[in-house]
Amino acid sequence: MFSVVQVSDSHLSPRVPRFNANWEAAVAAVNRLSPDLVVHTGDATLDGAGSEEDIAFAARSLAALSAPIRVVPGNHDVGDGASRSQPATRDRLTQYERYFGPALWTEDQPGWRLIGLNSQAMGAGDGLGHAVADAIAEALRTLGDRRMAVFLHKPALIEALEEGDVGYWAVPPAARGPLAALLTHPALRLVASGHLHVARLSALGPATLAWCPATAFLVGEKLLPNAMGGVRQLGLMRHVFRDDSVETEILPIPEADAVEIDPFVDEIYPADPS
Template sequence: MFSVVQVSDSHVSPRIPRFNANWEAAVAAVNRLSPDLVVHTGDATLDGADSEEDCAFAARGLAAIASPVRVVPGNHDVGDGGSRCQPATQDRLARFERHFGPALWTEDRPGWRLIGLNSQAMGAGDGLDRGVAEAVGEALRSLGDRRLAVFLHKPALIEALEEGEVGYWAVPPAARGPLALLLTHPALRLVASGHLHVARLAAHGPATLAWCPATGFLVGEKLLPDPRGGARQLGLMRHVFRDDEVETEILPIPEAEPIEIDSFVDEVYPPERG
């Protein structure tokens, strides 16, 4: 048995520090739990896609966690495959990796293989998609009899692997090729994502689709009228890995302030930036 604490969407910055205190509260909560591994599922930075300063600041914040840490990139860290203003590019990915380590990773623990994927590369072109497909192929070729857990920023799907356009919500259906190999694999037990700033647990065969809440801020009714069954709350997730299953709990961050971004989103993310 081992435990992984998942944190997500901290959106920290030394330039616009509105969510930084909530990150400090999250670090204190994580360190009290003392897990074997911490995975940050992206949007570690407010705007690391365009700010070296934000990347350096967020990396220092992650270094305050006592457990080993892995990070996967979010749209605010490396851009987005679907964005005109801030597309995911090799340069942005290289900056992420300088500060946070590999965007694609495999972490083996007894009986388990944990895979970190870059959801922002899926559908992005620029050779980025190919990297994801190769990483998934390699992780499955040498899987053996391990069980599988996948961590990525955007949800892999909302309701089904093959579904209509999902817009902002999840990896675009047309870009899910590498994910399909994982999502239909009999060893899969967990797909853990961030991005939506709501908490939800749903079943996908023998696996759990875990939407981790944010540490940074809530998204209210104006910006997110229908949270698709997710709960608007700040928090983190603890995944306890047993022989053949993962037990996932959503935990609060006691000292975090429930900041809702709707009324001031334009100050933090000007609309022309997409």
């Protein structure tokens, strides 16, 4: 048995420090849980895709965690697929990896393989999408008889692999191809994501789809009219890995300020929905 605490969407910056105190509250909560590993599922930075200062600050802030940590990139860290305003590019990814380590990783624990994926590269140019497909193929080729857990920023899907495009909120169906082999694999037990800033647990065959809430802020009804079955709250997740299953619970962050970003989003993210 081992435990992983998942945190997400801390949106840290020395320039716009509005959410940094909530991160300090999250660090205290995580350290009290003393997990074997922490996984941060992206948007560690307020705007690392545009500011190296934010990346350096967020990397220093994550170092306050006592446990070993793995990080996957979010749209605010490395850009978003082939988006026109802030696409995921090789330069942005290289800068991210200098501070946070590889955006694609596997971490083996007894009986388990944890796989970190770069959801922002799916559908991106620069050969970035191919790197994700290659990493998935390699992780499956050498899986053996381990069970699997996948961590990525954007939800791989909202309800079903066959669903249509849900826009900004999940991996676009056209880019979902390489994920299919993972999501339909009989050894898969957990797909853990962030990005939506809501908490939800649902099932995909024998796997749990775990949407980790943010540490930074809530997204209200103006920006996210449909919470897609999720609960608007701040928090973190603890995943306890047993022989053939993962127990996941959503935990609050005592002392975090559950501020909603809608009224002041234009100050923080001009012309950006999150």
